[in-house]
Amino acid sequence: MKKTIAALMTAAALTGGAAQAQISGDEVKIGVLTDMSGVYNAIAGQGSRVAALMAVEDFGGKVLDKPIRIVSADHQNKPDVASSTAREWIDEDGVDMITDMVTSSVGIAVQKIASAKGVITINTGAGSTALTNEECTPLGIHYAYDTYALAAGAVKPVIAAGGDKWYFITADYVFGHSLEKNGAEMVKASGGEVVGSVRHPFPSTDFSSYLLQAQGSGADVIALANAGQDTTNAVRQAGEFGIGRGDQQLVGLLVFSSDVKSLGLKTAQGLQFVDSWYWDMNDETRAWAKRFEERTGSKPTSVHAANYSVVTQYLKAVEAAGTDEGKAVREQLGKMTMNDMYHKNATLREDGRVMHDMYLMKVKAPNESESEWDLLTVVDTVPAERAFQPLSQSTCKLVKQ
Amino acid sequence: MNAILVQAMLGLNNGAFYAMLSLGLAVIFGLLNIVNFAHGAFYMLGAFVALIGLTQFGGWIGVPDLQVNFWWALLLAPLVVGLIGMLVERTMLRRLSGLDHLYGLLLTFGIALVLQGFFANFYNTAGTPYPGKPEILEGVTDLGFMMFPTYRLFALVFSLVVCFATWFMIERTKLGAILRAGTENPKLVEAFGVNVPLLVTLTYGFGVGLAALAGVLAAPIYSVSPLMGADMIIVVFAVVVIGGMGSIMGSIVTGLSLGMIEGITKVVYAPASSTVVFLIMAVVLLMRPAGLFGRE
Numbered sequence: 015m016k017k018t019i020a021a022l023m024t025a026a027a028l029t030g031g032a033a034q035a036q037i038s039g040d041e042v043k044i045g046v047l048t049d050m051s052g053v054y055n056a057i058a059g060q061g062s063r064v065a066a067l068m069a070v071e072d073f074g075g076k077v078l079d080k081p082i083r084i085v086s087a088d089h090q091n092k093p094d095v096a097s098s099t100a101r102e103w104i105d106e107d108g109v110d111m112i113t114d115m116v117t118s119s120v121g122i123a124v125q126k127i128a129s130a131k132g133v134i135t136i137n138t139g140a141g142s143t144a145l146t147n148e149e150c151t152p153l154g155i156h157y158a159y160d161t162y163a164l165a166a167g168a169v170k171p172v173i174a175a176g177g178d179k180w181y182f183i184t185a186d187y188v189f190g191h192s193l194e195k196n197g198a199e200m201v202k203a204s205g206g207e208v209v210g211s212v213r214h215p216f217p218s219t220d221f222s223s224y225l226l227q228a229q230g231s232g233a234d235v236i237a238l239a240n241a242g243q244d245t246t247n248a249v250r251q252a253g254e255f256g257i258g259r260g261d262q263q264l265v266g267l268l269v270f271s272s273d274v275k276s277l278g279l280k281t282a283q284g285l286q287f288v289d290s291w292y293w294d295m296n297d298e299t300r301a302w303a304k305r306f307e308e309r310t311g312s313k314p315t316s317v318h319a320a321n322y323s324v325v326t327q328y329l330k331a332v333e334a335a336g337t338d339e340g341k342a343v344r345e346q347l348g349k350m351t352m353n354d355m356y357h358k359n360a361t362l363r364e365d366g367r368v369m370h371d372m373y374l375m376k377v378k379a380p381n382e383s384e385s386e387w388d389l390l391t392v393v394d395t396v397p398a399e400r401a402f403q404p405l406s407q408s409t410c411k412l413v414k415q
Numbered sequence: 416m417n418a419i420l421v422q423a424m425l426g427l428n429n430g431a432f433y434a435m436l437s438l439g440l441a442v443i444f445g446l447l448n449i450v451n452f453a454h455g456a457f458y459m460l461g462a463f464v465a466l467i468g469l470t471q472f473g474g475w476i477g478v479p480d481l482q483v484n485f486w487w488a489l490l491l492a493p494l495v496v497g498l499i500g501m502l503v504e505r506t507m508l509r510r511l512s513g514l515d516h517l518y519g520l521l522l523t524f525g526i527a528l529v530l531q532g533f534f535a536n537f538y539n540t541a542g543t544p545y546p547g548k549p550e551i552l553e554g555v556t557d558l559g560f561m562m563f564p565t566y567r568l569f570a571l572v573f574s575l576v577v578c579f580a581t582w583f584m585i586e587r588t589k590l591g592a593i594l595r596a597g598t599e600n601p602k603l604v605e606a607f608g609v610n611v612p613l614l615v616t617l618t619y620g621f622g623v624g625l626a627a628l629a630g631v632l633a634a635p636i637y638s639v640s641p642l643m644g645a646d647m648i649i650v651v652f653a654v655v656v657i658g659g660m661g662s663i664m665g666s667i668v669t670g671l672s673l674g675m676i677e678g679i680t681k682v683v684y685a686p687a688s689s690t691v692v693f694l695i696m697a698v699v700l701l702m703r704p705a706g707l708f709g710r711e
Binding site for chain 2: 051052053055056059186212213214215217218219220222223224226227230243246247250251254255256272275276277278281312
């Protein structure tokens with residue numbers, strides 16, 4: 015093995031070009047580590063794998079003349095399962111980059127392991143800002159959205175419209191805590207007040223109790239700091255009790271288009287939230303979404319689109335760096351301006367945060383919707399500088415303050 | 416005080432679902448000696464039969480206008496799922512009779528995983544809304560101390576009626592007497608001319624039918640999702656263990672009261688609400704290993 019490397023290096027030195035690819039294992043292997051069976055399966059899951067495969071196809075199936083392979087696995091939303099899969103992928107299968115990692119606890123665990131082993135992680139599924147703050151790593155990248163961006167985009171317009179007193183219903187794990195913390199800070203910074211919060215076990219099915227506690231709290235706004243099936247169940251049950259129809263307003267801090275689809279427009283109409291992408295934004299997104307739907311039977315979520323973008327940009331970086339070695343590719347990504355159907359003029363910061371615009375979306379009323387997947391309108395664009403936590407507030411040790 | 420009452424009422428609502436599910440488990444365990452781990456999957460199946468009947472079945476058979484509405488689903492889903500259950504009992508479970516409990520447990524657990532995986536393959540795991548809540552059950556009812564959704568009130572009363580009717584049938588009627596005798600001494604009951612194997616099949620069908628009925632009732636409240644049974648089954652098993660394996664009244668009373676305790680925990684200290692049932696289970700097992708209503 016050592017001899018081969020030496021020979022390769024000599025060869026590279028002789029031909030004098032970085033184009034003499036240094037591709038480990040003679041192929042570029044990308045791992046999609048996602049929830050294939052649990053509550054986040056509809057947001058990420060199989061669709062994430064399909065999106066990654068589409069990116070490889072569009073790239074031509076080869077980078078630096080070496081084949082590209084996508085592998086995928088179910089992490090069951092469990093950090094321990096995810097960690098052992100990541101170790102196996104890196105140590106035995108030679109995986110060069112891991113993406114998706116929906117569920118914050120999974121994202122944090124895998125990012126730590128992979129970085130220590132020199133492998134890039136690009137997280138599209140998890141929300142916790144810890145990934146780019148206290149848990150930040152040299153090779154960990156947070157790509158799509160985070161809890162700061164969700165709160166930053168969603169809180170201000172609600173307070174501006176008169177919703178001053180907030181109550182949080184929070185999923186009791188790292189993602190929910192992070193979302194509640196960012197939300198509460200944003201509420202206070204915008205002149206509002208947090209009157210209370212309740213933490214529910216993750217996942218839960220019955221939210222009536224929490225909703226009634228929130229109703230009795232005297233809050234103007236009931237904010238749901240949870241995700242996926244927890245959010246849809248909470249919104250549906252709020253409807254049952256007539257919560258969110260009168261003086262009190264219901265705000266979902268993390269909602270995906272698949273959740274809106276699951277709720278149905280009748281229940282979800284008027285709900286506002288922030289997301290990084292929606293299939294019906296322009297011709298480019300519509301064209302890609304159509305191809306995706308042909309393969310999966312449903313329109314893509316923002317996480318699916320982000321996975322496509324991640325694989326595309328990663329492969330571009332590998333090509334430009336002339337190697338799939340983690341550090342070099344990370345450096346290359348940091349120098350690039352990323353443009354594809356998912357985002358425009360996106361850049362990567364030293365804390366691992368990818369900077370791009372976010373969008374404030376509103377769920378359409380049933381009579382405004384023209385087709386099965388015609389769910390949202392984009393109300394506002396939140397520019398990247400406002401959407402994400404400024405570097406000056408970062409607690410990431412890689413950021414020089 | 417009012418807040419506690421409100422939470423207790425909500426808890427009772429969940430408790431009614433626990434009661435109906437654990438009742439089916441208790442019946443099956445009491446009469447067949449099978450630890451039915453597939454119970455959650457049959458609950459899920461009940462909800463899916465209702466959903467498919469309403470939104471898809473007509474299209475499948477070429478009559479797109481045909482919709483099996485909620486009321487028909489309440490009747491038909493338990494029948495359909497009960498029949499599937501009987502098929503499972505006849506073709507698979509029967510072969511395990513006389514073997515250790517573990518075999519039945521493994522088989523039913525496997526069946527649950529297969530059913531769950533099957534539906535996860537075709538349906539969204541984020542859950543699909545059940546759009547067929549009947550008009551007259553929309554809205555809220557004033558209970559004096561709170562506004563309670565009419566549908567939940569209906570589900571609560573309906574499941575209580577079903578639970579107590581089941582208890583009455585097993586403990587107070589001749590049919591129930593034969594069933595109970597059949598479990599004590601099948602040979603002797605057969606000597607009286609009773610077809611015990613048929614009785615066993617019907618009982619299993621009835622038990623899973625109850626689970627399916629609970630599934631139909633749950634469909635308009637929760638999303639219909641392939642995972643809905645898996646979320647429920649662990650708590651329901653705890654209920655059965657606390658009540659005493661096989662005790663009919665035990666599972667009803669325990670189901671209702673644990674629902675209420677869980678509801679009150681959600682106000683007192685919400686993060687403990689998913690653990691409190693198991694805490695009680697541990698204490699009960701230490702003090703009374705046979706459960707609250709079980710006999711040694």
